[in-house]
Amino acid sequence: MKAMRRYVALVDGFNHRLGRLIMYGIFALMGVLLWSTFSKVALSPSLWTLEMAQFLMVGYYILGGPYAIQMGSNVRMDLFYGDFSPRRKAWFDVFTVFFLLVYLGVLLWGGIESTQYAFQYGGERSSSVWRPYLWPIKVIMCIGIVLMLLQAVSELFKDVLFLKTGEPWREDQKGPADAL
Numbered sequence: 001m002k003a004m005r006r007y008v009a010l011v012d013g014f015n016h017r018l019g020r021l022i023m024y025g026i027f028a029l030m031g032v033l034l035w036s037t038f039s040k041v042a043l044s045p046s047l048w049t050l051e052m053a054q055f056l057m058v059g060y061y062i063l064g065g066p067y068a069i070q071m072g073s074n075v076r077m078d079l080f081y082g083d084f085s086p087r088r089k090a091w092f093d094v095f096t097v098f099f100l101l102v103y104l105g106v107l108l109w110g111g112i113e114s115t116q117y118a119f120q121y122g123g124e125r126s127s128s129v130w131r132p133y134l135w136p137i138k139v140i141m142c143i144g145i146v147l148m149l150l151q152a153v154s155e156l157f158k159d160v161l162f163l164k165t166g167e168p169w170r171e172d173q174k175g176p177a178d179a180l
Contacts, residue, residue, distance in 0.1 A: 001164070004157040008169065011154040012070055015147060019067020025060040029053060048130045055137045062144030066151035072170065086173045090159040097156045104152060108145045115142055 036049035068074050084092060118124040118135040125131045158169035 011150045015066040022063045029056045066147040069151045094159045104149045111142045
């Protein structure tokens with residue numbers, strides 16, 4: 001139990017700080033897209049802007065994923081889940097988190113193989129005119145997937161701790177009496 005609590009505190013703390021930092025990545029994306037628009041109107045169009053915007057969006061999405069999981073901002077089928085009691089939600093989450101772990105494990109396996117391929121033969125490059133190396137974004141993707149795996153395990157531990165102790169670890173585990 002003590003190890004679970006330490007794990008949750010460590011992973012949640014790191015992912016919370018990283019997520020708050022990554023939030024500002026939207027401004028970098030806006031800057032690239034603004035430059036793209038400006039350069040197409042006033043100058044000659046930049047070759048790198050579309051691909052750089054795609055890379056920034058991937059980094060923004062994949063590194064913000066653990067924070068979204070932690071905050072409960074991920075998409076959920078709430079048709080039945082919303083009416084569940086906090087205890088029943090925890091049991092349901094304990095069951096369904098294994099599907100998420102399998103999915104992220106397969107995603108990580110594919111990401112690692114793709115990253116290894118990107119490093120082989122002098123480095124894989126994009127087929128665009130700009131031709132950037134692809135390994136940096138693939139490494140970022142693997143890091144993001146690992147962080148999501150760690151966060152998914154943290155969410156599992158929160159549910160287990162709630163079921164064992166009755167102590168709420170997330171907002172959705174608090175009942176009406178806890179909300180006051």
